[in-house]
Amino acid sequence: MNLSEVLQWARAYDASVSLPAIRILLARTLNQSPLFLLKNPSYVLQAENLKAFQGAIKKLSEGMPLSRILGEREFWSLPFKLNESTLDPRPDSECLVEAVMHQIPDSTSPLRILDLGTGTGCLLISLLSEYPKAVGIGVDQSAQALDAARTNADNLLESPKRVSFVESNWFSEVQGTFDVIISNPPYISENEYQVLDKSVKDYDPQAALVGGEDGLQAYQHIIQNARPFLNPEGILVLEIGYQQNESVSVLLKENSFQRVAIQKDLAGIDRCLVSKLCA
Numbered sequence: 292m293n294l295s296e297v298l299q300w301a302r303a304y305d306a307s308v309s310l311p312a313i314r315i316l317l318a319r320t321l322n323q324s325p326l327f328l329l330k331n332p333s334y335v336l337q338a339e340n341l342k343a344f345q346g347a348i349k350k351l352s353e354g355m356p357l358s359r360i361l362g363e364r365e366f367w368s369l370p371f372k373l374n375e376s377t378l379d380p381r382p383d384s385e386c387l388v389e390a391v392m393h394q395i396p397d398s399t400s401p402l403r404i405l406d407l408g409t410g411t412g413c414l415l416i417s418l419l420s421e422y423p424k425a426v427g428i429g430v431d432q433s434a435q436a437l438d439a440a441r442t443n444a445d446n447l448l449e450s451p452k453r454v455s456f457v458e459s460n461w462f463s464e465v466q467g468t469f470d471v472i473i474s475n476p477p478y479i480s481e482n483e484y485q486v487l488d489k490s491v492k493d494y495d496p497q498a499a500l501v502g503g504e505d506g507l508q509a510y511q512h513i514i515q516n517a518r519p520f521l522n523p524e525g526i527l528v529l530e531i532g533y534q535q536n537e538s539v540s541v542l543l544k545e546n547s548f549q550r551v552a553i554q555k556d557l558a559g560i561d562r563c564l565v566s567k568l569c570a
């Protein structure tokens with residue numbers, strides 16, 4: 292089959308899959324640009340490429356997100372590799388990067404940043420790309436997630452030595468103090484998880500999504516244990532789920548943190564809380 296026939300095949304296989312997604316998958320299979328597809332409609336695919344492309348279209352048709360098929364997702368305009376142990380980075384989480392930048396406008400600050408539950412490393416690596424003098428530690432309980440994070444740091448940072456990744460249950464293996472502690476922890480309740488959309492439930496790791504029965508367990512643990520790891524003027528920046536502002540703010544208050552900012556996401560929903568230790 293040539294390119295034009297292959298595109299027709301994909302459209303006929305499942306008319307509901309989007310043409311841009313088909314084009315991206317075809318270009319990726321051939322290791323070519325989308326422009327190549329337009330310019331060479333009569334280019335004939337090799338058998339193995341055809342098979343790989345058809346396999347990818349079947350996955351797309353079954354509901355696998357494009358980012359999972361590609362093993363890659365753009366976040367903060369950077370391409371992050373994912374694997375089955377990492378969350379698929381969401382555009383909403385970019386608001387956590389923005390929240391830190393609002394709080395610390397000087398991009399030359401030599402910050403020490405700790406990222407709890409780093410996953411792909413998207414939050415930490417994006418921040419390090421904005422603060423060239425900063426250094427960071429990303430922790431995760433999953434060794435496989437840390438593999439993805441290390442690959443991303445190697446690919447995306449000019450000096451990957453500015454970052455290290457540690458297998459740790461939250462703070463358990465962390466040493467030192469930090470100017471910025473960030474986390475997008477699992478925050479969905481067990482009930483919410485049951486009714487989650489298939490495109491999330493079937494592909495994102497449960498451990499990265501569910502924060503105990505009420506969704507607040509990770510926040511509780513982080514907020515109760517953060518104090519010795521924060522510099523006196525340091526900030527704790529947490530992504531929160533829809534309608535969790537109040538309950539997480541209560542946890543902060545109970546543990547002598549003062550909330551200094553709330554960052555909304557693109558949909559206008561409170562998405563991220565910035566806090567400091569009370570004096």
Ligand code: GLN
Nearest residue numbers: 378409410475476477499
């Ligand atoms: N920090 C990572 C992210 O924002 C992973 C978060 C998680 O697994 N809950 O993508």
